[in-house]
Amino acid sequence: MTPTKELKKRAREALAEKMGTVILAFVVLIILSFGSGWISSALFPENSKLNIALGYVFSFIISILINVISAGMLYMYLNIARNKEFSLNDLFYFFKKYPDRVITATFVLAFINVLTMLPYTIYGYSLPTDISDMNLLMEMAVKSGVLMIIGTVVYEIITIPLEMTYYILADNPQTKGMDALKESIEMMRGNFWRYFLLKLSFVPLMFLSVFTFYIALLWILPYMTMTETMFYRDLKGELKRSGETEPPTYGYQSEPYFKSVDTEAEAIVNPEADQDDRAEKSDLWNIQPDSESRESADNESTEQPQTAEEIQEEKKPQEEQPEEEDNEPKPWDEYFNRIK
Numbered sequence: 632m633t634p635t636k637e638l639k640k641r642a643r644e645a646l647a648e649k650m651g652t653v654i655l656a657f658v659v660l661i662i663l664s665f666g667s668g669w670i671s672s673a674l675f676p677e678n679s680k681l682n683i684a685l686g687y688v689f690s691f692i693i694s695i696l697i698n699v700i701s702a703g704m705l706y707m708y709l710n711i712a713r714n715k716e717f718s719l720n721d722l723f724y725f726f727k728k729y730p731d732r733v734i735t736a737t738f739v740l741a742f743i744n745v746l747t748m749l750p751y752t753i754y755g756y757s758l759p760t761d762i763s764d765m766n767l768l769m770e771m772a773v774k775s776g777v778l779m780i781i782g783t784v785v786y787e788i789i790t791i792p793l794e795m796t797y798y799i800l801a802d803n804p805q806t807k808g809m810d811a812l813k814e815s816i817e818m819m820r821g822n823f824w825r826y827f828l829l830k831l832s833f834v835p836l837m838f839l840s841v842f843t844f845y846i847a848l849l850w851i852l853p854y855m856t857m858t859e860t861m862f863y864r865d866l867k868g869e870l871k872r873s874g875e876t877e878p879p880t881y882g883y884q885s886e887p888y889f890k891s892v893d894t895e896a897e898a899i900v901n902p903e904a905d906q907d908d909r910a911e912k913s914d915l916w917n918i919q920p921d922s923e924s925r926e927s928a929d930n931e932s933t934e935q936p937q938t939a940e941e942i943q944e945e946k947k948p949q950e951e952q953p954e955e956e957d958n959e960p961k962p963w964d965e966y967f968n969r970i971k
Contacts, residue, residue, distance in 0.1 A: 632825070632865065633861075635825075635832060635858075638862055638870075639854075641712075641861045641870070642854060642857035642860070645711055645861070646711070646857050649717075650850065650853065652707075652717070652718070652719065653853040653856075654849045654850070654853060656704050656722060657704075657849060657853060658849070659700075660697065660700060663693075663700065664697060667690060667697065670689075670693075671686045671689050671690045671693070674686070674689065687752075691741065691745065695734060695737050695738060695741055698737040699733050699734060699737055700722050700723065701797070702724075702733050702737070702797040702800065702801070703721055703722040703723055703724040703726075704722055704856075705797045705798055705801060705856070705860070706721050706724045706797075706801040707722065707724075708856055708857055708860045709801050709802070709863075711857070711860075712857065712860050712864060713864075713869075724801075725800070728804040729805060731808075732800060732805075733797070733800055733808065735807070735809060736793075736796045736800065736811055736812055737808075738808075739793075739808070739809075739812060740793060740796075743790060744786050747783075747785045747789065748779070748782040748786070749782075750781075750782060751775065751778040751779045751781075754775060754778055758775075788827070791819065791823055791826055791827060792820075793815050793816065794815065794826065795814075795815040795818050795819060795863055795866070796808075796811045796814075796815040798860070798863040799814050799815055799818075818866055819866075822866065829859070829862060830855075830859075833854075833855045833858075836851045837851065
């Protein structure tokens with residue numbers, strides 16, 4: 632297991648020079664969240680119980696669509712963490728890849744959110760609107776804030792075993808929503824408190840963001856999300872401890888095609904291994920020797936090596952052979968015989 636400090640370090644390295652895109656993605660989600668609330672209030676004013684119910688249903692449907700976009704944002708974070716191509720179009724990835732699977736998982740998470748935030752919702756709708764007492768307004772605001780914080784904390788704790796669902800769907804979009812939820816629960820078994828402490832470590836940064844009028848959250852939230860992405864990769868076994876190296880899969884490799892001195896020495900000591908190595912390389916490059924070269928190679932292999940004496944004999948100059956006498960009769964021989 633990779634320590635939390637190492638996960639945060641990897642998250643910072645992954646986000647280097649990419650903060651502009653991830654911050655813009657969070658801004659899009661924030662605008663959609665606040666925009667949906669404003670649209671719900673405009674379409675269904677709270678002047679009747681029916682409008683309140685319809686507004687609540689409308690907000691629930693919009694929250695499901697926003698969660699699908701949030702799942703697309705996690706897909707983008709996975710691409711960044713794995714050094715793959717990414718863009719803002721990744722936010723809408725799950726609208727093109729099995730959206731029903733994501734909506735199923737989102738519906739379960741949204742339903743849990745509704746249950747955990749139900750006290751805050753009921754209390755907010757039960758408040759009177761014509762209150763002029765400032766002390767009473769402050770008291771109601773404090774109660775509403777406490778209920779909201781409690782509901783949020785309870786939701787975060789309950790859904791920790793389900794936090795890896797969107798990552799699982801990002802890696803395997805064909806997985807069914809309920810199966811992804813079950814796989815997330817199984818993956819988080821034994822890692823609950825480790826993940827909880829990881830999320831808790833960002834709470835001080837959340838409090839410090841108050842002094843920046845919450846503008847720092849535009850940096851803190853992507854940093855936190857990328858750290859959670861690295862946590863998922865750690866559960867998948869994709870991360871290695873710092874100092875460990877993976878075998879290179881690209882670039883210059885001397886072993887297959889360029890032998891070192893040690894390799895040549897090994898070939899002399901173990902010629903059979905060297906022949907096997909040559910055979911493997913021949914297969915790799917699909918070298919098919921033709922019949923003529925194969926026959927010449929066989930002839931060379933069958934020839935007996937010459938001895939030193941045979942080589943010396945070949946080097947000696949050949950002695951001149953005496954010319955053979957021509958005993959055939961010539962026409963002028965008869966003339967000379969008559970003179971004699």
